[in-house]
Amino acid sequence: MITGKTHYCDFDVRDYEIDSEGIVNNAIYLHYMEHARHTFCREVGLSYEQMRQQGITPVVAKLEIAYRTPLQSCDHVRCELTVERRGPRFIFHQTIHNISLGSIAAVATVTIACLVDGRLSRGDDLAQAFAPFLIN
């Protein structure tokens, strides 16, 4: 197996993402991962803006996430992702690292389906854009 390239995206926890338990709320991790997928798409030259203009809509079909050590105020975060094609779907393997602690905050697998003009597509447009990163 030849693995594809890895995309990185760094940022800091913002205090308003902290919930009443004093940790980053579990739903916010999905925002972080979505943000990383968007920066990835821009890196490969096909931004969500451009997809919209071309009638391409990636949608999250399935998501599995294991939360490890909670993120807290001011933590510096690195989102790491690789992507794999499985038929018409794209599987993003995403890890959220807590750089401040040197630990892993969460590990997730996100399955993306791709609509073109509102109908499920084979995903060829995305596959072409993602090519340099795709795991073979």
Add this chain to the structure above:
Amino acid sequence: MITGKTHYCDFDVRDYEIDSEGIVNNAIYLHYMEHARHTFCREVGLSYEQMRQQGITPVVAKLEIAYRTPLQSCDHVRCELTVERRGPRFIFHQTIHNISLGSIAAVATVTIACLVDGRLSRGDDLAQAFAPFLIN
């Protein structure tokens, strides 16, 4: 197998939960499910407020969600949940129904671990509170 009771929680999609794709953002579903778990805990007589006072902190350890038909502006939502104990962990089986369309919006399994005074516990406090609902 004897199944436990089911908890229900109804509400409407609010327009600010709609993202740039015109549908409820995938992270919002986690908010909805968290809301349903909180109303469930109040129904069984152990609110998050009371847990906090007793040093009990339920944390999401793992989550799997399959998105079916997207929720849209004004849709009426019903969150349905059952809960099962597996050793020290509680597995919430949660379904988000789109009452307006008569369809299922998402199906999820959420694994909750329970900290007491900051340390992983056997979950006996929660098990006692959840008893009438627990799947055996």
Add this chain to the structure above:
Amino acid sequence: MITGKTHYCDFDVRDYEIDSEGIVNNAIYLHYMEHARHTFCREVGLSYEQMRQQGITPVVAKLEIAYRTPLQSCDHVRCELTVERRGPRFIFHQTIHNISLGSIAAVATVTIACLVDGRLSRGDDLAQAFAPFLIN
């Protein structure tokens, strides 16, 4: 002066809207008020969905809010609004009541401008729809 009609919109605080201070985060009040303006627009028969189809985009131009008593977990909320026209702009007078406590949570004035096909308009479409509610 003849005052216009008042629109009401009721809902409950959801626990995930509580921030690390244990109260509803100040930004969430803007979501609540936006939600109330949207239910208002539906009540007068011109939903945001319909506006979008007609190329009408209401935008918040200015907002003033005074926070009184903080909203907390489970509080029942009533958003009350009246609306006034000032030239091309609409001034929403919005009050967020904490029904659970019998107190006022916040009082706000929200100025809305109206774009039609991306350009500032005189707001005649909105004025017509809002007519039964407009303060004269």
Add this chain to the structure above:
Amino acid sequence: MITGKTHYCDFDVRDYEIDSEGIVNNAIYLHYMEHARHTFCREVGLSYEQMRQQGITPVVAKLEIAYRTPLQSCDHVRCELTVERRGPRFIFHQTIHNISLGSIAAVATVTIACLVDGRLSRGDDLAQAFAPFLIN
């Protein structure tokens, strides 16, 4: 009048902050400004974490914001703030710049009151911490 120092805080719009109108939702600006106040507090050496330990709770009492040009996907943002003391209250003058466009996205005045152990205080702790920045 001698003006105080200005605090800066830079970051990028994240796509999930875009609402169904294709622009950053009006409530998100309050998150941005809160984030800037938090980074400011850390800069002056009194983080929200430390305040919490000392029983100090800053609360937003009043807020006025004028929205100028909407923020969009990928825009680079600079939040700028100065702070002024008025009796027991602190007035934050905050400007959100859209660095990508070279324009101003919003201008706001945020009034903060300070609770100590749950009661309104004279704000002397904050005034001491903010001293190098206070407008005289």
